[in-house]
Amino acid sequence: MIISNFKDNLTFSTIELDVGLKAALAKSRSDLIAELTASQLKGRGGAGFPTGVKWNLAAAAQADVKYVICNADEGEPGTFKDRVLLSDFADLTFEGMTIGGYAIGSKIGIVYLRGEYTYIRPHLDAVLAARRARGLLGKNILGKQGFDFDIDIRMGSGAYVCGEETALIESLEGHRGEPRNRPPFPVDTGFNKMPSVVNNVETFACVASILAKGSAWFKALGTARSAGFKLLSVSGDCKKPGIYEIQLGLSVAKMLAVVGGEDAKAVQIGGASGTCVPRSEFQRTIAFEDVSTGGSVIVFGPDRDMLEVTKNFMEFFVEESCGQCTPCRDGNPKLLGGIELLEQGRCSMRYLNELLALGETMQIASKCGLGQSAPNAFLSIVKHFKGELMGRTHGVH
Secondary structure, X not given: OEEOOHHHHOHHXXXXXXXXXHHHHOOOHHHHHHHHHHHOOEOOOOOOOEHHHHHHHHHXXXXXXXXXXXXXXXXXXXXXXXXXXXXXXXXXXXXXXXXXXXXXXXXXXXXXXXXXXXXXXXXXXXXXHHHHHOOOOEOOHHHOOOOOEEEEEXXXXXXXXXXXXXXXXXXXXOOOOOOOOOOOOOOOOOHHHOOEEXXXXXXXXXXXXXXXHOHHHHHOXXXXXXXXXXXXXXXXXXXXXXXXXXXXXXXXXXXXXXXXXXOOOEEEEOHHHOEEEEHHHOOOEEXXXXXXXXXXXXXXXXXXXXXXXXXXXXXXXXXXXXXXXXXXXXXXXXXXXXXXXXXXXXXXXXXXXXXXXXXXXXXXXXXXXXXXXXXXXXXXXXXXXXXXXXXXXXXXX
8 A cells, every 4th residue: 555645645634533532531541552552553753662562661650740752853864754744633643642641641741843843833732722622631531530631842952862762851851962871761760750651743643543443453554563554754866755655564666666766776764874775675675574764765866876875874973963972972973084085085995894893883882773873874875885985996905
C-alpha cells in the first residue's frame, strides 16, 4: 500500500475523531496497555522502542505526578511529516496523548514544539481550546470521574540534540539541552524527576488510530516484525517529492517508482543520522528489521556528488553536537577534516581506514543517539562509494 495523495487518502484521515479515546476510557488501564502492546506499535521517531512496553513501565512507576510528553522537535534533516500532521491532524495527536495520560495515570501533557514551528502554535492552541470546550481535556474527561488531563505547549530553541528524549527533558526543565546518563530512564525518572512517557507526534496519532480500529487491524499491516504503516518525508532528486504513507516492509525500489526517482544512484533513509542505500541494494525494505527510519527519505540522482553529500552531513553534526562527550565532540570534526582531505585529493587509504575505525568507535562510545548515529552516513557512503570518493586522490597512498 502506498498513498501519495496526503490529505485525501492518508489513513489518519479515515479515523473518526475521539472514537479511540472513548474506547480507551471504556477499558481498564491494564487492558488498554495490553491492547496497545498487542498492536506491536513501535515508536515512529526512529528508535523503534515498543510503545506498549514503554507505557507499561511508566504506568507501573509509583509517583503522585506523571507526564505525557509529545516530542514535536522535528529536527532531522529531510523530515517534515510531523509538521503536516500537526497542521492537519493535531486532534489525533492530542487524542493519543490523552489516551496516554489515562494509561499511565498522568494529568499533565506537554508538547515540546520545534522552535521553527512557531507559526503552527496559534493553530494548536485553537485545537486545544476546542477540545477543552468539548470535554475532551480538563476535568472528568468524557464523564470519566477522576480522569483529569490537560495539555500545554512549550517551545524548543532549535537544537537538534533536543530530539533525544533526555536532552528534550533537560530543555523543558530550563537547562542546556544535553543528554542524561541512562539509567535511570524517563519512564521512572523523567521531567522534574517524575515518570514520563516521551513519544513523537506520529506515534501518538497511531495510538488514537489503534484504539479506534483495534490492534488486529494495525498488526495486519506491515510485516511480522514491523507492524503498521509509516509516513515518509520524501525529498531530493525525484519528480514527486512530498509526504507518502507506506506499509512497513516496502522495498526502496518500489518507493522510488512511486516518487519518480527510478534513476537514483542512492537513497539516504533516516536523515543525516540514517543509512545510505546504493542502487545495488534497492531491494532492501523500509522496516525496523532492515532499513529503519523516523521518516526522512532523501533521493540522490545519478549526477549527485556523494563526497559533497557526506561533507554536508558532517558539517551538520559538527554544528549540532552538544559537546558533552569526547567521541562526538572531537570525532565529528576529525571525520569532517578527513572529508576535506578527500576533496583535496590528499587522503590516503590508510588514513581513510583510520577514519572508518574512528566512526565505528563513535557508534559505540558516544553518550547519546546523536553521537552514536553521526558517523552512519559517512560510514555507509564510504562503504558503497569508496571509488568515487578516492577518485580525487593524487598519488597519496
